Amino acid sequence: MSCAHTTAAQAPRSPAALFWACTWLALQGFGGVLAVVQRELVERRRWLTQEQFVQDWAAAQLLPGPNVVNLCLMIGGRYFGGRGALVALAGMLTAPLLLLLTLAVGFAHIAQHTWAQGALHGMTVVAAGLILGTALRLTAALRGHPLGWGGCALLAGATLAGVAEARWPLVGVLAAAGTLGCGWTAWRLRHRGLQEHPR
Secondary structure, three states, X not given: OOHHHHOXXXXXXXXHHHXXXXXXXXXHOOOOHHHHHHHHHHHHOOOOOHHHHHHHHHHHHHOOOOHHHHHXXXXXXXXXXXXXXXXXXXXXXXXXXXXXXXXXXXXXXXXXXXXXXXXXXXXXXXXXXXXXXXXXXXXXXXXXXXXXXXXXXXXXXXXXXXXXXXXOOHHHHHHHHHHHHHHXXXXXXXXXXXXXXXX
């Protein structure tokens, strides 16, 4: 088991370190940002434990806006307050925005070339692989979850089916699955507490 799973999280050294880390994350986030964020924040920098990452990522998905920006805002706010949140936001947006504007101007001239189209389609496959790989790695944080492996798999499968197969609106699926997951977990925790401490 990696020490990222077992040791406490370490705070960023300074707001400047947070800014550059967020900039680095944003510049690496081509499609499969979840894998990059998990590796950078949990395994490399150890600013979050694996369990904190899963919980914070779930919260970031429920908030409006890009997940990784929400997560960095949460980390900045946790360690440096409002100033940290603004620093994290600046780190996430400044360099990528400048790069994107430059690339947009250049790509307009080459977008119809076969190799450019091939590159875009190829990166789609790579991004899908990164997301699947990270999802498998994140299942380690579910060990000991009150719902057990079966309950977690059922809820994850229902969420996947609602979004991918039924093509229901993401907000509705997240609201329904999140409410069900929270309620079911709270019931299991309460039931477990009653079993351990009967009246």
